[in-house]
Amino acid sequence: MVKLPNSPAIITANRYKWIAIAIILIALAALPLCIENNYIKHLLIMACIGAILGMTFSMLYSAGLITLGAAAFYAVGAYSSTILVMNAGLSFWAAIPLTLIIAAVLALGFGAVFVRNAGVAFVIITLIFVQVVVLAVAQVEFLGGWGGIIGIPRPDPIGNVNFATKTEFYYLVLAMLLLTIVVFNALYSSRIGRAWRAIKLSPNLAGTLGINPYRYRLLAFVAGSTAAALAGCFYAHYAQSITPGAFGGWLSIYVQLYAVLGGLEFYILGPAIGALVMTFVPEYLRMVKEWEPIITGILLLAVILFFPGGILGTIKGRQALSMAGLRSLFKSLKSRTKRNKNG
Amino acid sequence: MVEQQMVLLKIRNVTRVFGALIALRDVSFEVNSSEILGLIGPNGAGKSTLFNVISGFHRPDKGKIFFKDTEITGLRVDRIAAMGIGRIFQEPTLFMQETVFENVFSGFHRHYREPAWKAFLHTPAANREEAAGRKKAEEILDFMDLGAMRDELAANLPHGHQRSLAIAIALACGPELLLLDEPVTGMNPSETGVMIEKIRQIREQGITVLIVEHDMRAVMSLCDRIVVLNLGEKLVEGPPDKIKNDPGVIEAYLGKQVI
Numbered sequence: 001m002v003k004l005p006n007s008p009a010i011i012t013a014n015r016y017k018w019i020a021i022a023i024i025l026i027a028l029a030a031l032p033l034c035i036e037n038n039y040i041k042h043l044l045i046m047a048c049i050g051a052i053l054g055m056t057f058s059m060l061y062s063a064g065l066i067t068l069g070a071a072a073f074y075a076v077g078a079y080s081s082t083i084l085v086m087n088a089g090l091s092f093w094a095a096i097p098l099t100l101i102i103a104a105v106l107a108l109g110f111g112a113v114f115v116r117n118a119g120v121a122f123v124i125i126t127l128i129f130v131q132v133v134v135l136a137v138a139q140v141e142f143l144g145g146w147g148g149i150i151g152i153p154r155p156d157p158i159g160n161v162n163f164a165t166k167t168e169f170y171y172l173v174l175a176m177l178l179l180t181i182v183v184f185n186a187l188y189s190s191r192i193g194r195a196w197r198a199i200k201l202s203p204n205l206a207g208t209l210g211i212n213p214y215r216y217r218l219l220a221f222v223a224g225s226t227a228a229a230l231a232g233c234f235y236a237h238y239a240q241s242i243t244p245g246a247f248g249g250w251l252s253i254y255v256q257l258y259a260v261l262g263g264l265e266f267y268i269l270g271p272a273i274g275a276l277v278m279t280f281v282p283e284y285l286r287m288v289k290e291w292e293p294i295i296t297g298i299l300l301l302a303v304i305l306f307f308p309g310g311i312l313g314t315i316k317g318r319q320a321l322s323m324a325g326l327r328s329l330f331k332s333l334k335s336r337t338k339r340n341k342n343g
Numbered sequence: 344m345v346e347q348q349m350v351l352l353k354i355r356n357v358t359r360v361f362g363a364l365i366a367l368r369d370v371s372f373e374v375n376s377s378e379i380l381g382l383i384g385p386n387g388a389g390k391s392t393l394f395n396v397i398s399g400f401h402r403p404d405k406g407k408i409f410f411k412d413t414e415i416t417g418l419r420v421d422r423i424a425a426m427g428i429g430r431i432f433q434e435p436t437l438f439m440q441e442t443v444f445e446n447v448f449s450g451f452h453r454h455y456r457e458p459a460w461k462a463f464l465h466t467p468a469a470n471r472e473e474a475a476g477r478k479k480a481e482e483i484l485d486f487m488d489l490g491a492m493r494d495e496l497a498a499n500l501p502h503g504h505q506r507s508l509a510i511a512i513a514l515a516c517g518p519e520l521l522l523l524d525e526p527v528t529g530m531n532p533s534e535t536g537v538m539i540e541k542i543r544q545i546r547e548q549g550i551t552v553l554i555v556e557h558d559m560r561a562v563m564s565l566c567d568r569i570v571v572l573n574l575g576e577k578l579v580e581g582p583p584d585k586i587k588n589d590p591g592v593i594e595a596y597l598g599k600q601v602i
Contacts, residue, residue: 186464190459190463191452197441198449206449207421207423209452211420211421
C-alpha cells in the first residue's frame with residue numbers, strides 16, 4: 001500500500017483529536033464508579049443522548065445544511081421503537097434496527113423534497129417540520145395524543161444485565177455514543193465527508209468537480225436523521241414515558257445549541273462538550289429557580305457573541321498561540337545551547 | 344494534423360436571455376481538440392454567460408451544445424463536469440477554509456471507482472485509491488508551483504497563487520476541456536508570463552483550453568484561434584493576426600488602445 005506522509009498540521013490535529021477523545025471516554029467510563037448520586041448519573045445519561053442528537057445537527061452542518069428540526073427524527077425514533085416494543089411485541093434489540101430503517105426511509109422521502117434548497121428555505125422547512133411532527137403525533141389517539149405513552153419497558157435484559165439501574169443504562173448509552181462517534185468519524189474521514197465539506201464551502205466549485213450537491217445533502221440528511229432516531233430509541237426506553245411536548249419545546253432549540261456552544265467546526269467533540277455543559281450548567285443554576293432559563297439564555301448569548309468559535313474553537317485558538325510560544329522558546333533555547341557548545 | 348481537426352466542443356445557435364437583456368444571440372462556433380481558443384470581447388459581450396451555459400450553470404434559451412458529439416445542453420453542472428469539462432471562475436472560487444492540498448485533493452472526487460460504502464468502511468482498496476489521489480494531488484501542486492504552500496489555507500494565498508490553485512483544482516478533476524475565465528487578469532507581467540507558460544504546458548498534456556481574457560497581449564501570444572463576441576453576438580473568428588487587423592473588432596473596442 002502506498003503510504004504518503006500527511007501534512008504535519010493534519011497529523012498534529014488528528015493526534016490531539018484522538019488523545020482528547022480517549023481521555024474523555026476513559027473519564028466517562030470511570031464516572032459511575034466515583035459517583036453515588038443517581039441524579040448526576042441521570043444527567044450523564046441525558047448528556048450522552050443529547051450528544052448523539054447534537055452530532056446529527058453537526059452532520060447536516062458539515063454538508064452546508066442548517067437544521068432547526070433535529071428533534072423531529074428524535075421523536076420518530078422514540079415513538080417507532082415504543083410502538084414496536086409495546087404494540088408489536090418485539091424485543092428492544094429487534095426494535096432498534098427496524099426503527100432505524102423506518103427513520104431512514106422517512107428521512108429519504110422528506111429529505112428528497114427538503115434538501116432541494118440548502119439556504120434559508122431549508123432552515124424554515126425544518127423548523128416547521130419538527131412542530132408539524134409534534135402536532136401530528138399529538139393528534140393520533142393510537143400514539144397517546146398529548147398525554148403520550150407511559151410504561152415503556154427498559155431494554156430487554158442481556159444475561160444478568162437488565163438495565164434497571166442508572167449505571168447499567170449509562171454504560172449502554174455510552175456504548176451507543178461511542179458507536180455513533182466511530183461511524184460518524186468514518187464518514188467524515190472518507191470521500192463522503194470531503195464531498196460534504198466541498199458543497200458546504202462552495203457548492204458551485206463542488207459542482208464543477210463532478211459532486212452532485214443534492215445527492216450528498218440528501219445523504220447527510222438521511223444519515224443524520226437515522227442517528228437522531230437512534231438517540232430517540234434510547235431516550236424512550238430510558239425515560240419510560242414520552243409525550244409530544246417533550247420533543248417540540250426547549251429540546252428542539254437546545255439540540256442546535258449543543259453544537260454551537262461546543263464549537264460548530266468540531267463535528268464530533270463540539271456537540272459532545274456542548275451537550276455536557278448544557279445539561280449540567282442549568283441544573284446548577286436551579287438555585288435561582290425561575291431565573292434559570294433567563295440566565296442560561298444570557299450565558300449562551302454571551303458565548304455566541306464573544307466566543308463565536310464555541311468552547312473548542314476558543315480553546316484551540318488559545319492553544320495555537322501558546323504552542324507557537326512554546327515552539328519559539330524551545331528554538332531559542334536550542335540555538336543558545338548550540339552556541340554554548342560551539343563556544 | 345489530423346488530431347487538430349477533431350471537434351471537441353460544438354456550440355450551435357446558442358441564445359440566452361436575461362429578462363429584457365439578450366446576453367447571447369445565436370452564437371455558434373467550434374473548439375477543436377488540443378487547441379487553445381481565446382474568447383474575447385468588450386465588457387458585457389456575453390463571454391462569462393457563455394462559460395456558464397457551457398458548464399451548465401445557465402440553460403440556453405435556444406441552441407445546442409455538443410461535447411465529443413454528445414449533446415450536453417441543459418445537463419446538471421456535476422454531470423457536465425463528470426464528462427470532462429473543467430472550469431475556473433472569474434471571481435476567486437476556492438474552498439477558502441481548507442488547506443491548499445485539501446483543495447486539490449477534493450478535485451479527485453470523480454476519479455473514485457470503489458463504491459462509497461467501501462470508502463466509508465476504509466477498505467484497503469478504497470485506501471489505496473485515496474493514497475493514489477493524494478500522490479497525484481502532490482504532483483499537480485508541484486506542477487502549478489504551489490508545493491511550498493500546501494498547508495496554507497486557500498484564503499491566505501495572494502491573488503496570483505489563488506488563480507494557480509483554481510487551475511490546480513480543475514486539473515485534479517482530469518478534464519479534457521478546460522474553461523479558463525480571466526486566468527491572468529490582475530497579475531503583474533512576470534506572473535502573467537509564468538501563467539501563459541503553464542497554460543501552454545497544460546495544452547501539451549492534451550487538454551484543450553477555452554480561455555476568456557482581457558489581457559490582449561496574453562491572448563494574442565497564447566491562442567491558436569480567437570472568437571470575438573460583441574453585445575452577445577459573434578463578431579468574427581480566426582487566428583490572432585486576422586483578429587488584430589479586423590476593423591470590426593477595433594470598432595467594437597471603441598478605439599481603446601488594446602490591440
